[in-house]
Amino acid sequence: MIRIDNLTIRFGHGQRPVVRDVNLAIDSGTAFGLVGESGCGKSTVLRALSGLNANYDGRIALNGEALDRQRGRPFYRRVQMVFQDPYGSLHPRKTIRSQLQEPLRNQGLDRNAIDVNTVLRSVGLDPGLSYRFPHQLSGGQRQRVAIARALMLNPDVLLLDEPTSALDVSVQAEILNLLQDLRKERGLTYLLVSHDLAVVSHMCSRVAIMEAGEIVEEVDIEALRRGAVEHPYSQRLLRASRMYGRG
Numbered sequence: 156m157i158r159i160d161n162l163t164i165r166f167g168h169g170q171r172p173v174v175r176d177v178n179l180a181i182d183s184g185t186a187f188g189l190v191g192e193s194g195c196g197k198s199t200v201l202r203a204l205s206g207l208n209a210n211y212d213g214r215i216a217l218n219g220e221a222l223d224r225q226r227g228r229p230f231y232r233r234v235q236m237v238f239q240d241p242y243g244s245l246h247p248r249k250t251i252r253s254q255l256q257e258p259l260r261n262q263g264l265d266r267n268a269i270d271v272n273t274v275l276r277s278v279g280l281d282p283g284l285s286y287r288f289p290h291q292l293s294g295g296q297r298q299r300v301a302i303a304r305a306l307m308l309n310p311d312v313l314l315l316d317e318p319t320s321a322l323d324v325s326v327q328a329e330i331l332n333l334l335q336d337l338r339k340e341r342g343l344t345y346l347l348v349s350h351d352l353a354v355v356s357h358m359c360s361r362v363a364i365m366e367a368g369e370i371v372e373e374v375d376i377e378a379l380r381r382g383a384v385e386h387p388y389s390q391r392l393l394r395a396s397r398m399y400g401r402g
């Protein structure tokens with residue numbers, strides 16, 4: 156359903172590519188993980204998919220329809236992103252309600268086209284919280300708001316960029332479980348970026364391992380759990396994660 160062919164991204168003419176010749180096919184309704192150490196290019200792949208960066212070589216398609224970089228809006232509406240730091244992605248001086256209505260306004264829709272209260276309840280939040288400002292919420296509540304915001308336009312795909320790494324461990328588990336439930340209820344497709352193999356192993360059915368801008372290996376999650384990876388970099392990543400009890 157999501158298909159990425161020969162994606163190459165460089166920042167600046169003549170620069171070495173930060174993402175090189177990436178090919179991925181992600182089935183509809185599944186959760187796919189993209190792992191690799193800091194700076195390997197994971198977020199750069201997500202930004203191209205979300206439309207935040209239209210400057211790339213290669214082809215990105217959703218349900219067989221190639222992303223048109225000039226007129227990408229309908230595509231981007233179906234693909235929404237959730238960032239690591241919900242504080243950073245929410246406006247400090249706007250109420251939660253107003254920020255949830257923003258995606259509707261940006262698409263030229265009536266702000267009541269989708270009921271904010273229903274979406275808030277679907278992420279486990281009391282609609283009464285919507286009159287607060289971001290600093291009046293806990294970190295976990297803020298991340299629930301960020302997820303609610305991503306759901307406002309009823310997307311098919313969520314791009315999750317380290318969605319729990321800024322949270323306490325207990326809150327992390329709650330948010331991951333919420334994301335699992337939402338995927339099943341809504342038939343969502345996830346592309347989840349994480350440096351944490353435990354998170355990917357909990358959430359995803361398949362995973363691609365990225366090193367220095369390239370996908371070195373793609374495996375089913377059972378293979379990752381068994382340690383049945385072939386590439387030396389994947390083996391190193393797995394060993395390191397087990398050393399810290401996160402594999």
Ligand SMILES: Nc1ncnc2c1ncn2[C@@H]1O[C@H](COP(=O)(O)OP(=O)(O)OP(=O)(O)O)[C@@H](O)[C@H]1O
Pocket residue numbers: 166173191192193194195196197198199200350
């Ligand atoms: N706008 C930009 N201009 C120039 N270089 C950039 C830009 N954005 C990212 N980079 C570089 O591209 C490389 C990949 O960055 P990216 O954020 O995709 O990595 P990542 O794997 O997501 O890392 P992390 O896990 O730390 O978020 C890094 O070397 C980064 O410095």
